[in-house]
Amino acid sequence: MxxxxxxxxxxxxxxxxxxxxxxxxxxxxxxxxxxxxxxxxxxxxxxxxxxxxxxxxxxxxxxxxxxxxxVDCGDRTELQPPKPNHQCPRRNGFFAHPDAAVCNVFFNCIEGEATEVKCTAGLHFDEYSGTCVWPDAAGRQGMQRTRKEDQGWIRVP
Structure with a gap:
């Protein structure tokens, strides 16, 4: 109260x-x-x-x-405290897979309910645009294509 x-x-x-x-x-x-x-x-x-x-x-x-x-927030950099759950860092938005080695999968969170989304073969999720883009545009360092197309990309140490 x-x-x-x-x-x-x-x-x-x-x-x-x-x-x-x-x-x-x-x-x-x-x-x-x-x-x-x-x-x-x-x-x-x-x-x-x-x-x-x-x-x-x-x-x-x-x-x-x-x-x-x-949205261009400019100097308005503050945000309300997040209300995360296990797959959604915030209740709404598009978020990268929590495993940094998984580049082609992301979560679409709506009111805290996460839907896993897989990018089209060969593309990586880009957090700055909220879409799947070519690997060079996503800027995910150290990724290498696996032999099986359905496995997508993996992080190489």
Whole structure:
């Protein structure tokens, strides 16, 4: 109960410090990339994107939270604490396989539920673009193709 009261007080303080522009809408926080303010009639309500997503003020839709590789956060480098589970470092996003030697498999996490995805033969998962790309573009060092096509790539010591 005490944690809830402290969290509610911190949220109210943050919202009170943000000054809404004249126009209603959603506005980015100046330090935290996944935090934003919803302004209605001059009153700000602080909100957070779902864990793993960040706020993009350029999106014209109501939901302005997107994957980090699609958003330029600039100097807004802070993020909410992660809420990981065994395969998802954050509840939402695309994440490399936990075994660094596995380059062609990644996890798509949606609300903490992981789906394993395998790249098309010959491609590696690239965390910076959230897609499968040619090995040179992924920049995974020390990988070598195995003899069996279905095994993909392995890390060579």
């Amino acid at each position: 005490k944690v809830f009261i402290v969290l509610a007080a911190a949220t109210a303080l943050a919202s009170a410090q943000f000054k809404c522009p004249v126009k209603d809408g959603q506005y980015e926080d100046d330090r935290q990339c996944d935090k934003f303010y919803e302004c209605v009639d001059g009153a700000a309500t602080m909100k957070l994107c779902p864990d793993g997503l960040v706020f993009d003020p350029t999106i014209r839709k109501i939901n302005k939270c997107d994957q980090p590789f699609n």
